[in-house]
Amino acid sequence: QQPVQSPQAVILREGEDAVINCSSSKALYSVHWYRQKHGEAPVFLMILLKGGEQKGHEKISASFNEKKQQSSLYLTASQLSYSGTYFCGTDNSGGSNYKLTFGKGTLLTVNP
Amino acid sequence: DGGITQSPKYLFRKEGQNVTLSCEQNLNHDAMYWYRQDPGQGLRLIYYSQIVNDFQKGDIAEGYSVSREKKESFPLTVTSAQKNPTAFYLCASGQGLLGYTFGSGTRLTVV
Numbered sequence: 001q002q003p004v005q006s007p008q009a010v011i012l013r014e015g016e017d018a019v020i021n022c023s024s025s026k027a028l029y030s031v032h033w034y035r036q037k038h039g040e041a042p043v044f045l046m047i048l049l050k051g052g053e054q055k056g057h058e059k060i061s062a063s064f065n066e067k068k069q070q071s072s073l074y075l076t077a078s079q080l081s082y083s084g085t086y087f088c089g090t091d092n093s094g095g096s097n098y099k100l101t102f103g104k105g106t107l108l109t110v111n112p
Numbered sequence: 113d114g115g116i117t118q119s120p121k122y123l124f125r126k127e128g129q130n131v132t133l134s135c136e137q138n139l140n141h142d143a144m145y146w147y148r149q150d151p152g153q154g155l156r157l158i159y160y161s162q163i164v165n166d167f168q169k170g171d172i173a174e175g176y177s178v179s180r181e182k183k184e185s186f187p188l189t190v191t192s193a194q195k196n197p198t199a200f201y202l203c204a205s206g207q208g209l210l211g212y213t214f215g216s217g218t219r220l221t222v223v
Contacts, residue, residue: 002154041202042212049209087154098143098206101157102147104152104153
């Protein structure tokens with residue numbers, strides 16, 4: 001079953017912050033975050049592992065709450081280049097049969 | 113530079129025709145994946161392979177077939193049994209718990 005992402009879409013002005021949430025109905029072993037620009041391939045942003053801590057780079061970070069089976073992506077001081085669709089991918093197997101199930105995505109638009 | 117190459121970029125299929133989408137990687141990754149992307153649906157898993165000569169069905173495998181004869185290659189055939197094949201198809205590879213690397217995709221249209 002696909003993880004549920006919220007919100008479906010968000011519009012920001014440059015410099016504003018945003019939070020994108022990803023919830024799973026099953027136990028999570030890892031969560032990936034990707035960004036896809038229109039007509040392009042998704043690009044890997046980061047992975048969060050069960051038992052791991054909040055991760056991030058530059059002004060994009062993420063958290064992982066195993067108990068709530070949720071992950072959140074934080075974008076601070078947004079830039080025009082942050083525009084795109086953000087997907088979370090969840091691993092619910094925890095074993096060697098490793099595969100990701102992706103949410104439907106969150107469309108982020110950053111305006112000047 | 114290492115990466116994934118998908119071809120063709122655009123493909124047109126007539127009713128009742130089988131077509132094959134190519135996916136090649138030179139990242140030395142063990143696992144490869146095929147996803148289908150439709151507007152508003154996210155990425156849905158068609159097939160995946162963890163090792164050569166072995167593959168598993170994903171969530172929407174009906175009407176599709178794959179092979180994994182070489183580590184570098186994971187072609188996807190869209191058969192005539194797939195009633196609604198028009199979509200954007202993405203191939204990806206991965207190793208362990210590293211992130212996926214995606215190809216640039218093939219846009220398939222039924223004419």
